[in-house]
Amino acid sequence: MNWSLTIGRIAGTNIRLHITFLIFLAWIGISDYLAGGPSAAVESIVFILLVFLCVTLHEFGHITMARRFGVNTPQVILSPIGGIAAMERMPENPRQELLVAIAGPLVNVGIALVLMAVFGLGLGFFTTIDFDHASLAERLLIVNIMLVLFNLIPAFPMDGGRVLRAILAMNMGAARATAIAARIGQFFAIVFFVAGLLWNPILMFVGVFIYLAAGAEEQQATFTGFASRLTVRDAMEPSPVVLEVSQPVSEAIDALLASPQRDFPVVDRAQRIVGLLDRDAMIVGLRDKGESVPVGEVMRACQPLPPGMPLPEAFTRMRAAGATAEVVADEGGNVIGVLTVENVAEMMMVAGARPGWRFRRSR
Ligand code: ZN
Numbered sequence: 001m002n003w004s005l006t007i008g009r010i011a012g013t014n015i016r017l018h019i020t021f022l023i024f025l026a027w028i029g030i031s032d033y034l035a036g037g038p039s040a041a042v043e044s045i046v047f048i049l050l051v052f053l054c055v056t057l058h059e060f061g062h063i064t065m066a067r068r069f070g071v072n073t074p075q076v077i078l079s080p081i082g083g084i085a086a087m088e089r090m091p092e093n094p095r096q097e098l099l100v101a102i103a104g105p106l107v108n109v110g111i112a113l114v115l116m117a118v119f120g121l122g123l124g125f126f127t128t129i130d131f132d133h134a135s136l137a138e139r140l141l142i143v144n145i146m147l148v149l150f151n152l153i154p155a156f157p158m159d160g161g162r163v164l165r166a167i168l169a170m171n172m173g174a175a176r177a178t179a180i181a182a183r184i185g186q187f188f189a190i191v192f193f194v195a196g197l198l199w200n201p202i203l204m205f206v207g208v209f210i211y212l213a214a215g216a217e218e219q220q221a222t223f224t225g226f227a228s229r230l231t232v233r234d235a236m237e238p239s240p241v242v243l244e245v246s247q248p249v250s251e252a253i254d255a256l257l258a259s260p261q262r263d264f265p266v267v268d269r270a271q272r273i274v275g276l277l278d279r280d281a282m283i284v285g286l287r288d289k290g291e292s293v294p295v296g297e298v299m300r301a302c303q304p305l306p307p308g309m310p311l312p313e314a315f316t317r318m319r320a321a322g323a324t325a326e327v328v329a330d331e332g333g334n335v336i337g338v339l340t341v342e343n344v345a346e347m348m349m350v351a352g353a354r355p356g357w358r359f360r361r362s363r
Contacts, residue, residue: 061107101162156185236337263325275299304329
């Protein structure tokens with residue numbers, strides 16, 4: 001079952017609403033309408049939209065930090081507990097994972113500080129606050145502080161859980177760190193559910209949500225295990241169009257438009273691999289240097305991958321080089337394919353829909 005709806009796309013990331021987020025919004029809107037009539041409902045809709053904006057900015061904190069480490073984010077799912085940026089992968093380096101996890105809550109800290117500065121709000125009003133009669137700015141300040149506190153609860157897969165896992169992984173193996181963080185997350189899901197039964201049904205939502213998110217996280221872990229059994233050859237796009245270093249970029253554009261391929265291996269006259277030209281570099285080269293500039297002047301260097309290399313190892317190398325695509329070459333130095341992050345992301349979607357799927361090129 002699909003638990004979310006796509007509502008927009010920013011910088012290559014689809015923004016999706018988790019169904020529980022919609023239920024949460026509808027519940028607040030309806031209860032305010034019943035309690036205070038249409039004007040209260042309008043006010044709460046404005047408030048909800050601003051909350052939604054803060055949650056989205058929180059997610060783009062994660063996404064922007066992840067992009068610094070070469071990790072793209074195909075989609076972000078917004079939920080009542082702050083949303084999940086569905087990154088292609090988490091950085092394996094625990095320090096990078098920690099920075100990505102903390103970047104979201106830091107955005108809300110920033111928003112809270114701006115609200116306090118602009119509206120002259122101190123934290124003192126917290127002790128006497130009556131949420132229903134607070135100003136919009138005060139309510140937003142509270143929401144942002146709650147988002148920070150909530151997300152930092154060490155319940156994997158919430159941000160605090162990722163921070164915890166990263167810290168654990170600095171001191172033990174990644175697998176053990178994940179297992180411990182996941183168990184702590186399950187414990188918090190049960191605590192939330194029981195607290196929800198006793199005090200506030202929202203907490204029951206949160207408990208259930210953490211369980212669902214933990215399931216998704218488990219699926220991700222399953223894929224990682226699955227990917228570790230695949231090689232570069234299994235995941236690469238075979239027989240790519242190859243460009244020669246002296247060809248003008250206009251011919252590269254022709255090749256780009258003639259096929260779905262976006263990353264082109266570049267060889268010299270002796271057919272030795274000298275670089276890789278991707279679509280963006282092609283367009284920039286065309287714009288800045290004109291259509292007759294040789295491919296060799298706009299391409300980037302590459303480090304060809306051997307086809308037998310395990311997929312996770314290839315990804316680690318590509319990440320270190322900040323590359324989203326890499327040339328695959330046989331022992332003789334001949335181009336036999338291109339490995340792209342996008343293609344592997346597509347395999348991930350297939351594996352998510354059909355966990356037992358046997359990929360055509362798998363052995
Ligand atoms: Zn977050």
